[in-house]
Amino acid sequence: MTRHLARRSAAIVALCALALGGSAVAAQAENPTPTPSATAEVTPTPTVTPTPGPTSTPEPTVTPSPTATPEPTVTPSPSPSATPTPEPTQDPLPVVDAPVVEVVQPACVGTTPVTKGRIVVKPAASVVWAVVVAGSDGGADEDFIAEAEEPGEKGDVEVAPGAYEVWALALESEFAEDLGDWRVKEYFIARDVTVKALATACPTAAGWAPAADQLTPAKQGGFTTAARVNQGGSLTLSGLPAGARVRPFLFSVPTDLGAATVAADGRLQVTVPAATTTGTHRVAVYLADGTLVGWQYVEVLAAGQSLAATGADARAGLLAGAVLVAAGGALVLARRRMTA
Known part of the structure; x- marks a missing residue:
């Protein structure tokens, strides 16, 4: 509180006290009473009523009106560009x-x-x-x-x-x-x-002769025979179909050895013409319908020549002689060493 306000309050209290005292004096005049002894009046201490200072007017509270909750902004994701799906590549066919x-x-x-x-x-x-x-x-x-x-x-x-x-x-x-x-x-x-239909007649058995180009390596075999034969000698063929009617030929120039029937044991004996040239030939066997059974090499020697004196046999004889000569030389050498 300021000093000015305190003084003002004290004056107001004094004025009130004087007004009350005047009324009492008038009453006493109308009703005289003995004069009382004077009493000391106690001046009350003025009560200072605090004057409220200026208060700041509160600014009105503005209640914000509810605002609409903004909807979330959807950022559109970019649409994926349509990538053309490549068609499956097929491997080229073989x-x-x-x-x-x-x-x-x-x-x-x-x-x-x-x-x-x-x-x-x-x-x-x-x-x-x-x-x-x-x-x-x-x-x-x-x-x-x-x-x-x-x-x-x-x-x-x-x-x-x-x-x-x-x-x-x-x-x-x-x-x-x-x-x-x-x-x-x-x-x-x-x-x-x-x-096409067969237009020509087939040759008779007497006039038929096979071709040498049929005697291929794949057809070699079909039977067995001796490796050598003399001119005009007999040759035995084994392993043929039993009971089959066959026609053997001698090549190079086809020479018919005559039709014959194979024995039950699969053997057939043929005769080599005496006029056959010496050297290596091929003997081939055919069935009656001309089917080739097989063929083998055969060496034709001169008539009367020993079948064991040629080829491997002759080479074997030479080899045996060489062995004997070598053995004799070794024996002579050994004796000389002993004498020394």
Whole structure:
């Protein structure tokens, strides 16, 4: 509290006291009473009522009106650009050649006529094939003459004279562009084949002679025989089909040794013509239909020449003589050392 306010409060209290004292004096005049002895008035200590200082008016509290909770801002993620899915790359299919087709026409085998032909098919490992009647669509079983059961299977089909087609289908592979005699037919390839009828008569047994080019290394064997024979001598062939009717020949120039029947023990004895030239020859044996059984080398010696005096036997004799000479020389050397 300030000094000015304290003084002002004391004055107010004094004025109040005077007003009260005047009223009492008037009352005493109307009702006289003995004058009391004066008493000392105690001046009360003025009560200072604190005047409240100016208070700062509180600023009105502004209650914020509820605001709408902002919705979360969704930042759009960029749409992934559509990357084209590459189509799976397929490895190129292996390229294979069209099958090799060989046609064996009807012919004479020796003196025997073979009236049917053969269609030989040699396909790649992934190719299947079929032999069908020409002009068929494969819709009926009777259209098919023969067909492969496994890819790569070779075929050797006997057929009567007529027109045929060979079909081929590549599995997990494709044919080369150069098809040769083949043509594209739907999803496979086809080739025309014609088997002709035998037009000529086969030669008689007397006039038939085999060709030397049949005596291939693969056909060597089929029977056994002695390694040497004299001109005009007898040659025994063993291991032939028992009871078979055969015709042996001597080459190089085919010389017919005569038709004969093989004995029950598989042996056959033939005679080499006395006019046969000396040297190495081949003796071949054929069945009655001209099928080659096999062939062997044979050395023809001059008539009367010892069969043991040639070839390995002669070399063995020379080797034995050389051994004896060497042994004799060693013995002489040993004696000289002992004498010394």
